[in-house]
Amino acid sequence: MALRSWKDLVFLISSLVFGLLLHRTFADSNDYPAGADKLKIGAKPVTGVMTSSNQNDYYKFKVKTSVKYIIDLRHSSNDRNIDMWLYRGCDNAQGTDHCEVSDVIEVGSRDWGDNEQITFVAGFSGTVHLQVFANAYDRDTPYSLRVSVDDNDFPRDADSLKLGDKPITGLASWDDNEYYKFKVKKSRKYIIDMRYHHLFPTPEDADLSMILYRGCEEADGEECGDVGQFIESSQRSGDNNEQIGFIAENSETVWLHIWGAYDMGDDSIPYTIRAFEAKNDSPRSAIQLDVGVSSDFQLDDDLPVPTPDAIPGSIMSAFDNDWYKFEAVKDNTYIIDLIYEGGAGWYLEMQLENNCGKTACDLLKWAHARTQFYEQIEYKATKTETVWVKVFSFGGIPSDPDNAGDYTIHVRWGNNERNIAAPIYVGWAPVTATVNEEHDELWYTFSAQQGTTYIIKANFPNPPSTALEIALKDSSTTSEVGSCTAKTSTLTQCRYTATTTEQMWIYIHCGGAPYYPCAELLTLQLSACSQAPDDNDDPTQAEAIVVNGKSHSGEASEKDEDWFSFSAKQGTSYTITLKLNKGSEGDLDLGLYQGCSSEECDDELAISGEDGGEEVIEWDAAETETLWVKVYSVNDPCPIKYKIKIEGQDPPCSYQCPDFSVPKKDCVEKFKQCECQGGYKANNEEETCEACDFETCPLYSVRKTQCVTNAGKHCKCLPSTKMECTAAGDCECKPCDTFQCGDFASIKEGVQCVTKFKHCECEPGYKKKDGECVPK
Incomplete structure (x- = not known):
């Protein structure tokens, strides 16, 4: 092909580029075996998406003779619309060739939920191809795909379990055994926890089971049941859980055997397995609990002891007990709180005991259920002694291994009398309390500083009855100060601005009839604030805002309003947006005004009416004038941090380019679409063109730049002349031609x-x- 022009060259290059791109697109596609993606055995799952019924995704990996492989396909469709086939002999497939049906090794089978699985033992060494395809449904369906080697079928190949580590995953079936091993120490207690998805409808039928053995070191091709000694078998502790709890008789290695309890054909069941040592499972190994503020707390103490944080714990099985202890002082009242996330068919229990020996204790008190998942013991000590708290499971444990029996526990001094009021501090996390017919009065105390405003928020999970009283009291036993109002059906808020430095009390009382509690559970939180002066409290001190500029930050409350101003242009639509800062709480409002002075504004043009963290005012300016914006709160005494921004949108093509500029296009909507003339430069903030020439170009020259500040650098002489400048900076263009080109x-x-x-x-x-x- 002869290239006759530059157009031919461009066409040739474009064709080559297009061809290369087309080839690369085809080569990168895994729609056919020739472009199959490689699967790495044992790696994290790869992901894909099925978008139509005629889509195919091909993958490939290498296998070895006599090795067992498991291919696991997970997706979220309820219509079984993704399948997979495994082939051999596709190595020579080219272009758009598919694998032949005659080369199929295995077809994916439904194992559980919405998943497909292939389990096979390779009878050869080589490359296999996996085809994932949609079946009859046209919609996007994401999937994940993973291939792994199943090599722990016998005791000799058992995988090691690390005690206390995160759960590990596996697959087991009727003809697929799984073995694990770990070391134990004599006389210590261990829990083995297995979770899986239940296949059969009857909960009493276990799909998977576990048996624990010792003495399997000599097993070669045998099972532990042939050569080892039985220790314990699993028990069901939930619809989809099996557990073994045992105390080690010796320090040794033990083997765990997992297998399918029923003939499930080719199906395998995914599971998670975890083993751990139950360390505080007896009174001898009980964890020490720190008690909250003592009953002899003095109000003039500078640094009272704060209530300790709750201790987290976890009950992992029906065989797992957690023990705690603390020192109880005679005639003092103690409250022990156990809070957890329960589930259907199971819950946690708590007992208070004393006189604990090596094997047994005496029961003092059983926990009382405050709510469905909140247990509490209130105990007045009859003597000074060590007491123990036992936490255990009743009714099994939940199916979710990430949230299995998790709880928090802590013990605090009783605060049901004024003289043993519990201190509460500004900035503390909410404290948990109970008010009902049995524990019908609570007292808290704090030190108020003159001029500071205090906010007390009491939150209830359920609306309290009208018999519930919350009040603020001063040093008088009867006087109530401040105000308490119901903000919502579940939130009561008290507010008090201290006129002097003094001790204050929060009093919570239930006046309801027995067995009809006011509120079984509440949280109480104390916050405080003082007003800081700022300089934009009235229209005459308003802070100017540039339209379409950066956001402005501020703080406002019911006693501290903020004012802003901006220049409005006729015909422009404005949007004023106020957002609370992250972490700020409260309700701020916006107002738009015109004709404002230090005393008042002529007109209120608009106000916002939204509740929550964002307020918006939209306004179309009827004339060019200055407008004012007020940020304020109706009932929030503490400053609320916010950001405010004003955006303006001019009518289409209504923008007028300023002096010394010309439009770049027919329709001008903003300053950037104007071009300043020579000798002037753009001031984007003011949207004007400013003079910028400090020198002029000499005769027979033209400007090279928008602004001329140095003629020798910023001016260009016309052809046949050249620039000559003196030391003083005076420049001129002088003739420089010394040759005539002549005719033609x-x-x-x-x-x-x-x-x-x-x-x-x-x-x-x-x-x-x-x-x-x-x-x-």
């Missing part, structure tokens, strides 16, 4: 000064010869 010739483009014949070029039909242009 002209000056070459870009040549400033003609001094030689090579600076000339001949007209079409002429050529250079002996210093002149002659006919070709």
Whole structure:
């Protein structure tokens, strides 16, 4: 192909690029075996998406003779619309060839839920291809795919379990055994927890089972049941859980055997397995609980002891007990709180005991259920002694291994009398309390500083009855101060601004009839604030906001309003947006005004009416004028941090370019679409064109830049002249041609000064010869 012009060259290059891109697109696609993606055995799952019924995704990996492989396909469809087939003999497939049906090794089978699985033992060494395809449904369905080697079928190949580590996953079936091993120490208690998805409808039928053995070291191709000694078998502790709890008789290695309890055909069941040592499972290994503020707390103490944080714990099985202890002082009242996330068919229990020996204790008190998942013991000590708290499971444990029996426990001094009021501090996390017919009065205390406003928020999970009282009291036993109002059906808020520095009490009382509690559970939180002066409290001190500029930050409350102003243009639509800062709580409002002075504004143009963290006012300006914006709160005494921004949108093509500029296009909507003339530069903030020439270009020259501040650098002489500047900076363009091009010739483009014949070029039909242009 002869290239006759630059267009032919462009066409050729474009064709080559397109062809390469097309080839690369085809090569990268895994729609056919030739472009199959590689699967790494044992790696994390790869992901894909099925989008139509005619889509195919191909993968490939290498297998070895006599090795067992498991291919696991997970997706979220309820219509079984993704399948997979495994092939051999596709190595030579090219282009759009598919694998032959005659080469199928295995077809994916439904194992559980919405998943497919292939389990096979390779009878050869080589590459296999996996086809994932949609079946009859056209919709996007994401999937994940993983291939792994199943190599722990016998005791000799058992995988090691690390005690206390996160659960590990596996697959087991009727003809697929799984073995694990771990070391135990004599006389210590261990829990083995297995979770899986239940296949059969009857909960009493276990799909998977576990048996624990010792003495399997000599097993080669045998099972532990053939050579080992039985220790314990699993028990069901939930619909989809099996557990073993045992105390080790010796320090040794033990083997765990997992298998399918029923013939499930080719199906395998995914499971998670975890083993751990139950360390505080007896009174001897009980964890020490720190008690909250003592009953002899003095109000003038500078640094009272704060209530300790709750201790987290976890009950992992029906065989797992957690023990705690603390020192109880005679005649003092103690409250022990156990809070957890329960589930259907199971819950946690708590007992208080004393006189604990090596094997047994005496029961003092059983926990009382405050709510479904909140247990509490209130105990008045009859003598000074060590007491123990036992936490255990009743009714099994939940199916979710990430949230299995998790709880928090802590013990605090009783605060049901004024003289043993529990201190509460500004900035503390909410404290948990109970008010009902049995524990019908609570007292808290804090030190109030003169001029500071205090906010007490009491939150209830359920609306309290009208018999519930919350009040603030001063040093008088009867006087109530401040105000308490119901903000919502589940939130009561008290507010008090201290006129002097004094001790204050929060009093919570239930006046309901027995067995009809006011509120079984509440949280109480104390916050405080003081007003800091700022400089935009009235319209005359308003802070100017640039429309479409950056956001402005501020703080406002019911006693501290903020004012802003901006220049509005006729015909422009404005949006004023106020957002609370992250972590800020409260309710701020916006107001838009015109004609404002230090005393008042002529008109209120608009106000926002939203509740929550964002307020918006939209306004179309009818004339060009200054407008004011007020940020304020109706009932929040503490400053609320916020950001405010004003955006303006002019009508289409209504923008007028400023003086010394011209439009870049027919429809101008903003300053950026205007171009300043020579000698002027753009001021984007003011949207004007400012003079910028400090010098002028000399005769026979033109400007090279928008602004001329140095003629020698910013001006360009016309052809046949050149720039000459003196030491003082005076410049002029002087003639510089010393050669005439002659007939049928002209000056070459870009040549400033003609001094030689090579600076000339001949007209079409002429050529250079002996210093002149002659006919070709």
